[in-house]
Amino acid sequence: MSRTIYGPDHQDFRRTVRGFVETEAQPNYARYCEQRLIDRDLWLKAGSLGLLGLHVPERYGGGDAADWRFTAVVLEELSRFSSGLSSSFGIHCDIVAPYLCDLTDDGQKTRWLPGFASGELITAIGMTEPGGGSDLANLRTTARKTGDGWLLNGAKTFITNGSRADLVVVAARTAPGRASRGISLFVVEAGTPGFARGTKLDKVGQAESDTAELFFDDAVVPPENLLGEEGRGFVYMMQRLPQERLNCAVSNLANAGAVLAETLRYVKSRKAFGTPIGSFQHNRFKLAEMTTALDVARSYVQDCVLAHVAGELTAVQAAKAKWWSAQVQNDILDNCVQLHGGYGYMRESPVARAWLDGRVSKIWAGTNEIMKEIIGRDLGI
Numbered sequence: 001m002s003r004t005i006y007g008p009d010h011q012d013f014r015r016t017v018r019g020f021v022e023t024e025a026q027p028n029y030a031r032y033c034e035q036r037l038i039d040r041d042l043w044l045k046a047g048s049l050g051l052l053g054l055h056v057p058e059r060y061g062g063g064d065a066a067d068w069r070f071t072a073v074v075l076e077e078l079s080r081f082s083s084g085l086s087s088s089f090g091i092h093c094d095i096v097a098p099y100l101c102d103l104t105d106d107g108q109k110t111r112w113l114p115g116f117a118s119g120e121l122i123t124a125i126g127m128t129e130p131g132g133g134s135d136l137a138n139l140r141t142t143a144r145k146t147g148d149g150w151l152l153n154g155a156k157t158f159i160t161n162g163s164r165a166d167l168v169v170v171a172a173r174t175a176p177g178r179a180s181r182g183i184s185l186f187v188v189e190a191g192t193p194g195f196a197r198g199t200k201l202d203k204v205g206q207a208e209s210d211t212a213e214l215f216f217d218d219a220v221v222p223p224e225n226l227l228g229e230e231g232r233g234f235v236y237m238m239q240r241l242p243q244e245r246l247n248c249a250v251s252n253l254a255n256a257g258a259v260l261a262e263t264l265r266y267v268k269s270r271k272a273f274g275t276p277i278g279s280f281q282h283n284r285f286k287l288a289e290m291t292t293a294l295d296v297a298r299s300y301v302q303d304c305v306l307a308h309v310a311g312e313l314t315a316v317q318a319a320k321a322k323w324w325s326a327q328v329q330n331d332i333l334d335n336c337v338q339l340h341g342g343y344g345y346m347r348e349s350p351v352a353r354a355w356l357d358g359r360v361s362k363i364w365a366g367t368n369e370i371m372k373e374i375i376g377r378d379l380g381i
């Protein structure tokens with residue numbers, strides 16, 4: 001079965017993205033990992049190729065692509081090489097984009113979208129707090145209205161692109177005691193008085209993608225930086241989380257597919273007891289299991305992509321796609337490490353890197369347990 005959901009335009013675009021990864025990202029990748037930061041130059045290059053502003057209206061410098069499959073192509077090509085790159089760019093061009101495109105007035109669009117599309121403004125989103133991320137409705141960061149706008153107080157943690165983002169979409173409580181109905185969204189800009197960042201967090205994987213804690217100590221946010229309507233922040237996040245979870249699912253499977261393909265090459269050439277290791281029945285069965293799991297998961301996720309393109313993806317479908325793909329990915333990565341033997345445990349080997357990088361897919365953007373909560377509640381349980 002080799003059904004594809006992509007047409008010639010997507011495949012042409014795929015060649016552009018693959019070229020970007022091979023010629024721009026790969027040669028500099030080791031440095032990004034060392035400095036734990038992707039160079040601004042790479043962002044600008046991605047912007048110039050139209051990878052960042054895919055869904056930004058043309059008049060603000062974007063590609064105006066209504067078809068989300070173009071985003072899926074970007075995610076797949078980045079994830080085939082590195083889930084950290086996919087995460088950093090994906091947060092910007094796919095997770096933050098719908099907030100800045102859909103919830104902004106013309107003045108805000110003019111201020112932010114051209115730089116967003118060109119890579120001059122790198123963005124992040126701050127939902128998770130040191131006190132917890134799963135229970136989003138319970139967030140503690142506050143925003144108090146003053147004569148000059150808003151005063152933000154609190155902290156966010158694990159924020160991708162956090163240490164260098166020029167703009168951060170921040171969820172804060174504007175009405176104490178109103179739970180999910182008391183949350184609003186703000187754009188906090190670099191240089192805002194009272195806004196500070198911690199040092200880059202030391203993750204076990206994805207070294208190239210910077211992750212930071214953010215602090216708001218009477219941070220002064222002007223009234224024109226409120227996103228959408230006051231008090232509707234939780235609804236806005238819930239409306240956009242299915243796309244974020246589909247983004248994860250597409251990335252998870254592309255990453256697992258690339259590692260499995262590399263492992264297949266390895267097991268055909270590596271010999272033990274005078275025979276290629278892949279030909280031992282146990283290993284052949286493992287490979288058969290992995291390729292089956294990947295094909296079956298890919299089929300479901302592709303259906304979800306088409307549903308999303310048609311505007312029909314539900315939160316439950318996205319939750320299923322996210323947790324299942326993360327599980328399949330992690331199982332595949334672990335088996336592929338095993339098939340590489342000792343080399344699979346060396347940091348220099350791509351499979352070891354993918355294994356460390358991939359573990360977080362069961363945690364971020366809503367843990368596997370939270371995904372199962374969403375699915376379970378839908379069963380009326």
Ligand SMILES: Cc1cc2nc3c(=O)[nH]c(=O)nc-3n(C[C@H](O)[C@H](O)[C@H](O)COP(=O)(O)OP(=O)(O)OC[C@H]3O[C@@H](n4cnc5c(N)ncnc54)[C@H](O)[C@@H]3O)c2cc1C
Binds near residue numbers: 125126127131160161
């Ligand atoms: C590398 C990385 C990048 C990230 N990037 C971002 C970002 O850019 N922006 C952002 O806002 N956040 C980001 N996050 C945060 C991420 O979304 C959270 O870590 C995640 O939602 C889980 O929240 P938590 O870490 O507070 O865990 P907790 O909520 O404390 O959960 C801990 C454990 O308890 C379980 N648990 C919680 N509630 C339930 C329940 N009801 N039933 C069963 N089990 C439950 C969880 O599944 C988990 O296993 C990132 C995280 C990482 C690691």
